[in-house]
Amino acid sequence: MNRRLFIQQASLFTLTLGSAKILSACSSSSSSDAASIKEINFGVISTESQANQKPIWEPFAAAMSKEIGIPIKPFYVTQYAAVIEAMRFGKVQVAWLGGKSYIEAAKIANAEAFAQVVSEDGTKGYYSHLIVNKDNPIAAEAKAEGGDKYVVKNAAKLTFAFNEPNSTSGFLVPSYYIFTKNNIDPKKAFKRLIFAGNHEACALAVANKQVDVATVSSEALQRLELTNPEARKKIEIIWKSSMIPSDPIAYRKDLPADIKSKFQNFFYNYKDEKILKPFKIAAFAPADDKVWNTIRELEIAKKIQETQSQADLSEQDKKQKLAELNQQLQQIHTN
Structure with a gap:
């Protein structure tokens, strides 16, 4: 969606x-x-x-x-x-x-x-994870190879769940570091892509073998240990982001x-x-507001990389859009 x-x-x-x-x-x-x-x-x-x-x-x-x-x-x-x-x-x-x-x-x-x-x-931070079911045949290989690398390499064979588009750890962070930086459009790359709606739904989709891989926050996995320990036991972490505010x-x-x-x-x-x-x-x-400037920078950096790889955009339009995005980055740094 x-x-x-x-x-x-x-x-x-x-x-x-x-x-x-x-x-x-x-x-x-x-x-x-x-x-x-x-x-x-x-x-x-x-x-x-x-x-x-x-x-x-x-x-x-x-x-x-x-x-x-x-x-x-x-x-x-x-x-x-x-x-x-x-x-x-x-x-x-x-x-x-x-x-x-x-x-x-x-x-x-x-x-x-x-x-x-x-x-x-x-x-004062937490992490974004990629998770798989421990019984999924891909689990050992994904963990050994590095979950992000494995997902990029095998996306066409995998079903994948993001949390939802306004989630930091369930969408923005993994979307940028795993897909945007590798010039991959997740909407086109996977065998099937869904937005599960929240962290719990992502975790349960993996635990119940409804998808191969999903995003989830470290906090949500801690909560799952309390609310559904049996589901948590089925989940393997295959990727961990840098700390998120x-x-x-x-x-x-x-x-x-x-x-x-x-x-x-x-x-x-x-x-x-x-x-x-x-x-x-x-x-x-x-x-105060400035604490989350790193997230603002991440959003802009994601837009910059997407713009640079946008083939249907004229060079003039691309140059103008990139200038606007870089100006937004500059404003964050000077405020």
Whole structure:
């Protein structure tokens, strides 16, 4: 499914009167507006099924509600793009996003990062993986040869699953390092290519032998050990990316200043191990928009390589497009 169609489909929800009131209430950064906000929707990225998300999210939302003094309602969706669109139209005011989805939300949904996830080992990052089923005949060869090299070499024989186009570790990172850098179009290279929709779905597609290879994040595999240990035992990692900046927590810029401050205080100081453990994290750290510039650079670098190999583009058009992309890179470096 192409990205435009994916986002169009994700946009087909109707804003309720209540969400319109929330948007109106959040239209000013003045602290005097804070009293008019009766509820805040917190966007939850779709890393796995809602059934698995609810038990870990409801206690966390309750803790937020108590600290901030406003009911916090988790906003569950099946697609990353739906969180972005909900934030864009004021139906979601705060969200836990991935790097790539945050960059899109910062562009079109008035989103501003203020915190970053800290893993249980104290790091502020995670990894993208390629995985196969341990019983798949390709597993030993793929691991020995290097999973990325094996997939590039044998794509025409393989079935492959990405997470979805707004996923950092489930699409952008493996798409760039494995395919774009090798001038391969995954839409044409594989025997069959699907977008599974979330990390859990990718992992289960491999565990259940529905596809040969899939993308997944290191965090999602850790979660799978808890939610479906039998499935996790069937999965073999054949490729590991370089570290990706950990997930941002972002609010809309037009939230009242005192509510922003309350969210900052909550996330910077929250350390309840019992509630955070299911997320496989230890804490949250202060962060700003620039932390995810590496993801912006990766997106632009991917576009540059795709443009350079675009045979149906005239040299003049190619030169102009490359100049625009390089200017975008320069702006990131100078900001």
